[in-house]
Amino acid sequence: MPLVDIPGSKSITARALFLAAAADGVTTLVRPLRSDDTEGFAEGLVRLGYRVGRAPDAWRIDGRPQGPAVTEADVYCRDGATTARFLPTLAAAGHGTYRFDASAQMRRRPLAPLSRALRDLGVDLVHEQAEGHHPLRIAANGVTGGDVTLDAGQSSQYLTALLLLGPLTREGLRITVTDLVSEPYVEITTAMMAAFGADVHREGDTYVVAPGGYRATTYAVEPDASTASYFFAAAALTGTEVTVPGLGTGALQGDLGFVDVLRRMGARVDVAEDRTTVSGTGELRGLTVNMRDISDTMPTLAAIAPFASGPVRIEDVANTRVKECDRLEACAENLRRLGVRVTTGPDWIEIEPGVPTTGAEVKTFGDHRIVMSFAVAGLRVPGITFDDPGCVRKTFPGFHDAFAELRRGMSGMGPVN
Template sequence: MTRATTHPAPMTARIPGSKSITNRALLLAAAAVGTSRLRSPLVSADTVAFRTALSDLGFTVAALDHDEVWEVAGAGRGPTGSSAVWCEDAGTAARFLAPFAAVGNGRFVLDGSAQLRARPLRPLADTLTALGATVTTEPGGALPMTVETGGLDGGTITVDGSLSSQFLSGLLMSAPLMRTPVRFTVHNLVSRPYVNMTLTLMRRFGAQVTEQREGVIEVHPGGYSATDLTVEPDASTASYVFAAAAITGTAVTVPGLGHGSLQGDLHFVDVLQRMGAQVRIADTATTVTGGDRLRGGFCADMGEMSDTFMTVAAIAPLADAPITIRGIAHTRLKESDRIAAVAENLHALGVATDTGHDWLTVYPASPTGARIACRRDHRIGMAFSVLGLRIPHLTLDDPSCVAKTFPGFHQELRRLFPLSAPVI
């Protein structure tokens, strides 16, 4: 494919709402007193699973205006009674709703797909047990998880954040519903921007939260108040169209994603800038324009925006020097072992890599077509689809896996880049 020598006016990408914001806002709205409206929520497999799980717990979420608005009737408390909750593949559903169930009153059984059962929950189960709930899991701390509870008192909680920031976020969001203040001491936290997002949204819904110093957070009882919230576009999902612009020499703008974004993954564009793209972040939009060539020869710590490391890795073979990505050990515990999945697929394309516990190096290459093993992981499917814009005969073994966060992904990529190599 011949790259553009001049830059036309930027194309406007249609990026759906943030999954991270949508699912956090759903829980906070259910916990609040009154009715909240979430505008422009992400409508995808993960968020619909979360919405359905809340319904299983007895909360009402109404889809209005063709899913443009979700109206949540909050109860001002945790769930009550006895419920079986199906979380599908959604890690946020299991990790956010288990603490929410524990601040309620009753017996709740959370379960999910085989993929979700393989993801770790032991630290969360142990913490809820220490706070007074009766929690049972499968060996190793896996789903299904049963939570029997009469509410939680609060107190002092020490959290190891090295496996996933979602454990801490789930506990934080439920803390205002505990009977006494909760003081969190957090060690080895990964993905700090996601915790910042959680705290910002908690305050938006009226929670009393103070950060005493780095790693020490205090949450006071008092619950939440209903609010209306517009969900900004998903920065992780935007990484794919930004990367596509970088490797095709075109320009793409994502409206609604600019200065003041709640999402740390917007810093992905900083890595593209190191690779030679032009980046402009305005108050209400971000634009990426591809350069004449893709530069390598650097190391990027992507621990705080790890959902986007695969996007960089997938296009890295097109750079003029190796690129090393570090700080990503926790991605081995996501929907797939993402470091291994990326390396194996790059090898299938004829690209050399080196890997370690928390790092990956990708070397320049002239990739050949191959069938990508998605491992039911939406981010593997979307990242390699971007490389497929430059590599003929690259196909996916599971194109539908993208429905987890962006059901219309393939159609949007074809709309923006109709002359590029098709990915099926």
């Protein structure tokens, strides 16, 4: 039974870095994810004047409830959406002038709903080039708080950014949400805020956040459930077994729900208190599934869909079109390169059964999830290569080595092809 050591959650690490920076005291993060995104977030905090100590297995952050230690800063957010959306919100609670820019890929990703909400709260925010996109400049003078309306139908990160801001405002926040995607990620946010001493609750479509700041703590980062999806899918696809320690019944991340999709397709799934095991049965059934709440795992399912006995239709994933790339079309294009019949619509993709017999070069669009998903298909299809295999550094720099080790472990359990 291969045991797979999955690195820490990117989503949890980013939230923990914000919370630690805003808390009163010194916070220790245990086993945070070390990747391009999270290192970029930590370096952004340093640019804003926060003290961040990074040992191999623990990071220590000196919190500043009053905001950044510098009154001027220029922060480069790299490709990181959490960095590019959370750090400007953190800076808005301080006092000074702060400029944020990002990579060309991140510049294309939308920010307008969050910008509008921050402006409605009185934040002086200017987009320097395209409205609703990076780069942007904030002249911060603290945030009073109050009532605000937000459309989080493109990204739950807009809501998370405002929720995280809430305890730093003078009067607290009441955030009324008109649309929301990936709601489990918001549940991660509110649970973590509570762990850092904040008072947050939901009243229908309105999230109520009390003022009062955060308390420093020691916080252990659980393994990344989105990353685990590739290893669980590998077991289901190859008729072998994979166990991921540290992800179990108490996990915060909604993306662990991907194993329920694999269960519906015929895999055996055991979710224990401290681990999850997926065992392939030699059967993958087709299905229709709504993945609105676990859309980061849509490419994982798309990559194994051709091996199912019937069509796989994935619905309600329009937000995947504004990720690192248009993931719906990226999956469709690469499956077609492998000879698979695929159709797409505004928020859905349908994949016909038909095991590819020869590989092709996968066009990654610089998207880590496209690489990792199609690496799973490569367990059954020889000759799959990638035009940019190194883009996995965004969330899992050691992915290719870990996946090669998994393949070797599976070879001892029977053939993977």
